[in-house]
Amino acid sequence: xxxxxxxxxxxxxxxxxxxxxxxxxxxxxxxxxxxxxxxxxxxxxxxxxxxxxxxxxxxxxxxxxxxxxxxxxxxxxxxxxxxxxxxxxxxxxxxxxxxxxxxxxxxxxxxxxxxxxxxxxxxxxxxxxxxxxxxxxxxxxxxxxxxxxxxxxxxxxxxxxxxxxxxxxxxxxxxxxxxxxxxxxxxxxxxxxxxxxxxxxxxxxxxxxxxxxxxxxxxxxxxxxxxxxxxxxxxxxxxxxxxxxxxxxxxxxxxxx
Amino acid sequence: xxxxxxxxxxxxxxxxxxxxxxxxxxxxxxxxxxxxxxxxxxxxxxxxxxxxxxxxxxxxxxxxxxxxxxxxxxxxxxxxxxxxxxxxxxxxxxxxxxxxxxxxxxxxxxxxxxxxxxxxxxxxxxxxxxxxxxxxxxxxxxxxxxxxxxxxxxxxxxxxxxxxxxxxxxxxxxxxxxxxxxxxxxxxxxxxxxxxxxxxxxxxxxxxxxxxx
Numbered sequence: 021x022x023x024x025x026x027x028x029x030x031x032x033x034x035x036x037x038x039x040x041x042x043x044x045x046x047x048x049x050x051x052x053x054x055x056x057x058x059x060x061x062x063x064x065x066x067x068x069x070x071x072x073x074x075x076x077x078x079x080x081x082x083x084x085x086x087x088x089x090x091x092x093x094x095x096x097x098x099x100x101x102x103x104x105x106x107x108x109x110x111x112x113x114x115x116x117x118x119x120x121x122x123x124x125x126x127x128x129x130x131x132x133x134x135x136x137x138x139x140x141x142x143x144x145x146x147x148x149x150x151x152x153x154x155x156x157x158x159x160x161x162x163x164x165x166x167x168x169x170x171x172x173x174x175x176x177x178x179x180x181x182x183x184x185x186x187x188x189x190x191x192x193x194x195x196x197x198x199x200x201x202x203x204x205x206x207x208x209x210x211x212x213x214x215x216x217x218x219x220x221x222x223x224x225x226x227x228x229x230x231x232x233x234x235x236x237x238x239x240x241x242x243x244x245x246x247x248x249x250x251x252x253x254x255x256x257x258x259x260x261x262x263x264x265x266x267x268x269x270x271x272x273x274x275x276x277x
Numbered sequence: 278x279x280x281x282x283x284x285x286x287x288x289x290x291x292x293x294x295x296x297x298x299x300x301x302x303x304x305x306x307x308x309x310x311x312x313x314x315x316x317x318x319x320x321x322x323x324x325x326x327x328x329x330x331x332x333x334x335x336x337x338x339x340x341x342x343x344x345x346x347x348x349x350x351x352x353x354x355x356x357x358x359x360x361x362x363x364x365x366x367x368x369x370x371x372x373x374x375x376x377x378x379x380x381x382x383x384x385x386x387x388x389x390x391x392x393x394x395x396x397x398x399x400x401x402x403x404x405x406x407x408x409x410x411x412x413x414x415x416x417x418x419x420x421x422x423x424x425x426x427x428x429x430x431x432x433x434x435x436x437x438x439x440x441x442x443x444x445x446x447x448x449x450x451x452x453x454x455x456x457x458x459x460x461x462x463x464x465x466x467x468x469x470x471x472x473x474x475x476x477x478x479x480x481x482x483x484x485x486x487x488x489x490x
Binding site: 024026097141145218223276 | 297395
């Protein structure tokens with residue numbers, strides 16, 4: 021008997037629709053988020069993450085309604101990220117039925133926000149999302165830095181130290197996305213994932229680059245991730261969550277089947 | 278129509294638990310309440326909780342709800358969830374030593390920082406995710422398969438003085454008490470409201486439980 025590794029499908033939601041782009045271009049419509057969440061729940065998802073990528077502030081209520089609807093019929097943990105900047109934003113999402121919120125750019129702009137959020141709502145609901153990109157050249161020691169704004173804006177902040185700092189500030193979990201791999205279907209950045217997972221005490225969710233079921237298993241076995249997140253391989257019904265879990269179990273990983 | 282009161286003492290979000298109770302038994306009147314009389318009038322009481330124990334106990338003591346929970350624990354079915362379970366014990370080592378309600382004699386302690394799994398990998402704290410619960414016979418486990426997985430998020434766990442109150446155990450990596458039962462009181466460290474079908478079944482069982490073992 022032991023703790024299962026988790027599979028977390030991620031829904032990128034833009035104006036109330038699930039979308040998925042490859043390296044932030046070629047956005048494809050993948051359906052109604054409530055319908056998609058229902059399907060993932062039936063297939064055995066361990067949690068569901070919604071990433072609100074709606075650009076305009078006016079349309080942000082849309083994600084609240086999506087979460088409310090999903091939370092009234094899907095009884096597994098729900099995380100919402102994207103545009104979380106104030107304690108009020110967090111409160112709104114929790115009241116809508118989210119269990120955790122993902123904080124990304126706001127943590128970089130003001131690390132104290134993570135501390136305040138964890139003190140107010142508890143570390144268990146504060147996920148710090150880290151978008152990291154490799155900056156070292158071949159032959160040099162590995163170095164990854166934090167990027168914001170969908171990978172467009174460099175911060176110069178070193179990723180491993182940042183992850184440790186965020187845990188010190190009260191992050192209960194780290195959602196780690198490799199900007200080099202996101203949307204490429206080449207698999208997680210396993211060195212990055214392992215480096216962060218071994219450096220922090222809290223669970224790490226690996227994200228960015230999943231193209232096949234072996235990539236999920238690699239994230240856990242080689243990357244030492246506690247959970248794996250993927251979007252496109254599930255959205256377009258290439259694989260079901262159930263197939264992914266069964267495959268990971270055949271590689272010797274403890275799963276909730 | 279029977280009723281269940283979800284105790285609202287200003288800690289965390291009670292919508293998830295209320296929605297899950299409503300889904301588990303649509304015929305039951307689910308109330309989120311902070312009023313002592315309404316809690317005492319309800320047929321059953323759910324005592325949820327997230328966050329830190331000191332804030333939790335402060336809120337309960339200031340609002341007078343400590344006494345209300347003590348009274349409920351003697352009279353009707355009570356379900357403690359997560360921090361709501363830990364607060365039922367004598368004390369917790371979180372935030373220094375914090376006194377709990379003492380309804381279930383025992384202590385709450387933190388997982389140690391150097392835990393490893395059988396492959397030598399570091400175990401993370403909080404203990405977060407789906408883990409198995411090994412049941413001992415109790416009406417609340419009715420029709421829930423033995424060793425089912427429930428969703429956990431916690432860094433502290435209960436050690437009751439009297440091990441006969443342990444109704445479920447979970448390994449991380451050693452066995453700890455993930456469910457406690459004493460007369461009309463049942464308490465779980467996991468979140469039934471986030472544990473999909475088996476969690477809803479446990480809530481349904483609670484909403485039909487007469488408090489007898």
